[in-house]
Amino acid sequence: MTAPRRIVALADTDSYVKWAAALLGTLDAGWDASILVVETPLVVSDPQLDAALSGSDLPSDRVSRVGWDALTPRLSTLGADVVVLAGRGPLVRVLAREVATLSPRPVIVAGLPGISIPATRKAIAYRAQADLFVLHSHRECRDFAALSVERGMPQRFALATLPFARGGAELSQTPKGTDLIFAPQAKVPADRPDRMRIARLLVRTADADPSRRVVVKLRAERGEQQTHAERDAYPDLLASLGPLPPNLVTSTASMHRALDRAEGLVTVSSTAAIEAIARGIPVIALDTFGVAPELINEVMADAGLLSGEQDVVARRFRHPDAAWLDDNYFHDAADDDWTTCTAELVAERRGGTLEPKSPLARRGGALRDAWERKSVLGPLDRTFAGAVAMVIGMPLRFAVRVLQRLRDLVMVPRTAAR
Known part of the structure; x- marks a missing residue:
């Protein structure tokens, strides 16, 4: 056996x-x-x-x-x-x-x-x-x-x-919930004014229909970490807007549970959209900030899911184009x-025939390895090599970034001259 x-x-x-x-x-x-x-x-x-x-x-x-x-x-x-x-x-x-x-x-x-x-x-x-x-x-x-x-x-x-896309048989089902679920992202959009604009949109949406909830589905409680560092978290942005509608709430429950009560999902480009589609829940991919690689929303545009703020307020959610499904996650x-x-x-x-793969060649050798380990582990890396790499590496990294910025400043006029 x-x-x-x-x-x-x-x-x-x-x-x-x-x-x-x-x-x-x-x-x-x-x-x-x-x-x-x-x-x-x-x-x-x-x-x-x-x-x-x-x-x-x-x-x-x-x-x-x-x-x-x-x-x-x-x-x-x-x-x-x-x-x-x-x-x-x-x-x-x-x-x-x-x-x-x-x-x-x-x-x-x-x-x-x-x-x-x-x-x-x-x-x-x-x-x-x-x-x-x-x-x-x-x-x-x-x-x-x-x-x-x-x-x-x-x-x-x-x-x-995609594990969260398993459920294609449910694509035609009608959602039974009434919640509008907003799926935030730590890095998209990145700028505070853009994130504040979304916060105000959530307030307007909650005010438009006090009988239905707007749920901000958070990835972490205050003090907990996430895959990507988040600046300008939505609870803080919303708190800065004064008293909030009672039907605008936050939740740290799993997305799986949040979608149990969902009428639709709103995001810029979160993978939560795929999880919602798999359960037959319609989506709005907010197009307020355009379409760009850094917004990770090109695939949403191809699905026909992009829509604006008025559609969010009116809860006019969308299902993806059928032709999009097979090539994209379904x-x-x-x-x-x-x-x-x-x-x-x-x-x-x-059988002893698996040839090991090597990492990409790069400069720095063992010192570079120690720097990379220290960078991801921080204080949890207590090695002497890590400490040495940090002492040497931080000034070098700063110098490289300064040189890159200077180079960019020099290149801009040349590019413009062309």
């Missing part, structure tokens, strides 16, 4: 723990799946962890926390065939180096937890040491594959239905190949 393939995900922040739990929860009995929540400065709190696991099929007793110093020994004890690196790019790069030191080296899988259009060079570069890069739509796979060839960074990509599950690709890599590993 063949031993189950042992797969362990390493994750730290709310969105990546949620993604890892949902992804591993789809595996069949031929896999022994678990998650190690790695202690970093952005690690999930216990309430965030509970919310992240809600709605996944991964039992909570398959999830445990681990400190950085104990991580490599723990992985050695587990004897994982596969390690899924579920984290921000800088952390994945550091984790990949650690995992690659294990003997025998596990298959390294990496991925992104949500909408990943446009494809970016950084996303590939950070995950260069992974044997497999999991994406969630035919379009993403095409775009990332083309970019990896263009930039000379060979990578193998695989398709997996493909046939039979197209998924990430488990097949991973199983093939495990067979190579067990």
